[in-house]
Amino acid sequence: MSAFTVHIKHGGKQQSLQLDPEQPPSVFKEAIYQVTGVPVDRMKVMIKGALLKDDSSWKGVNPKAGQTFTVIGTAGPLPKPPSTPVQFLEDMDERELASVSKTPVGLQNLGNTCYMNSTVQALRAIPELQTALDPVTGTPTTAQHRLAMALRETYKAMGKTTEGFPPLILLTNLRAVFPQFAEQTNAGHYAQQDAEECWSQMISAMKTQVPGLTNGSGSASKSFIEQYMVGEMRKVLKSVEDTEEPESVSVEEMLKINCNISSSTNYMHSGIKESLDEVIEKHSERLGRTAKYKQTSRISRLPSNLTVHMVRFYWRRDINKKAKIMRKVKFPFEFDALDLLTDELREKIQPATRKLLEIEGDRLERRRARRKLKNKSNQPSGSAPPETNVGSSGENPEPEPMSVDEPRPGDIEDEATAREREKAAIDAVIDPEVRGDTGAAVHALFELTAIVTHKGASADGGHYIGWVRKSALETLDESAPEGDKEEWYKFDDDKVSVVTREKISTLDGGGEDSTAYLLLYRAKPIY
Secondary structure, eight states: OOOEEEEEEETTEEEEEEEOTTSOHHHHHHHHHHHHOOOGGGOEEEETTEEOOTTOOHHHHOOOTTOEEEEESOOOOOOOOOSSOOOOGGGOOHHHHHHHOOSOOOBOOOSSOHHHHHHHHHHTTOHHHHHHHTTOOSSOOSHHHHHHHHHHHHHHHHTTOSSOBOOHHHHHHHHHHOGGGGOBOTTSSBOOOOHHHHHHHHHHHHHHHSBOOOSSSSOOSSBHHHHHTOEEEEEEEEESSOTTSOOEEEEEEESOEEEOOOTTOOBHHHHHHHHHEEEEEEEETTTTEEEEEEEEEEEEEOBSEEEEEEOOEEEETTTTEEEEOOOOOBOOSEEEOGGGBOHHHHHHHHHHHHHHHHHHHHHHHHHHHHHHHHHHHTSOTTOOOOOOEEOTTSSSEEOOOOOTTOOOGGGSOOHHHHHHHHHHHHHTTSOHHHHTSTTBOSSSEEEEEEEEEEESSOTTSSEEEEEEEHHHHSOOOTTSOOGGGOEEEEEETTEEEEEEHHHHTTOSOSSSSOEEEEEEEEEOOOO
């Protein structure tokens, strides 16, 4: 039934209103408030001598066009119009829609380009990268410069649309800098590529083109990538066969940590340890032949963004092709890197690591207490009180014991005050030298932020998908789901959906379905 005109009578005045029987009476009452100023909670609406309630059925009331409703109640000031005109979604253009939409957009597949799309989406989880890309302007002087500018423009364009964006300029520049990504099949189609190679090549290109961030005092001596994504690995090489040969020590740049997968690897951490402690073969000058050496590697600079590479592809000589290791390897959502560090770095950041663990426990308790209070306050005020135990005589009820764990409003410290206190506490234990190293982690606690997965049995085929933690792309409040219900974005090219952490935990392998290949861990925020 379509809307029709009725009359309302209030304070001796009569006015006309539209009544839509498809909407509940509460909507009609709100319309009455708009013209009379009588608040809905103090309003009585009468029709044919009966009271119109919020849960009344229009079928039972059976209003007619031209019918008069009597409104009883004291009017207050009329509601003010909104300070800015109301704009409806259907009236917005693409840019305006993108500014109010919280869901990030995907990237169109331009022909076996899922390896690049998933990489770009995962890198987007590093918020400082967007800031660092802004100054990349001017006339491009090199192909690497054009690639960095193309990445910046791609991210900007993604923020101005609600449809899957075609990253054609980025793809063109990627192939210009790294021709291997322009390889074609015998049928003349662009071939599938390795997402890890794309990740590493894009990082290496940006390393020379994206300037570092500063603390406001002059220009940065390092590039952004060197600050936030590159670590240092100290390697000690000791001969297993010649005890007289002195050990050699070297320090190398670290773009990622490898997680080797053997027949006994079940967890990411153990796979990483295997890659850091390994026996290799090399020529010995003293022995004049190939000899075995034990290589022990430890991190001497820990970046705030740590990339873990699950080494799932290897070269099979018998078939002369890459093969995929299907083994299930569990990865953590939270990662403590202390035992991967050199003794010197561990000594510097261990106090801040311990203090942050303590602070996280306190924050969790406060959050739980606030939720309990909120749930308690949301209970209906008219709810029946809990039953009391009746004594044996049946006369005097026994009082219920008060739970010592029930939070009271005065028991919970103000969050802003607590954060200030915690900031001072952790600042006091952060090593000054580590703090002065922009982009380095000041503690060893990391959280999983993004994943690139591979689906399929072949390294030269299959499909790559990006997965990004929702909190990495937008600010969430305390009511956001936690634990297994925590939300992540799934970027399957231009198809974007929301999944839970429970789904992310199934990406650990064991078959041809999506399997974690690259994992981006981010140092936990301390403030």
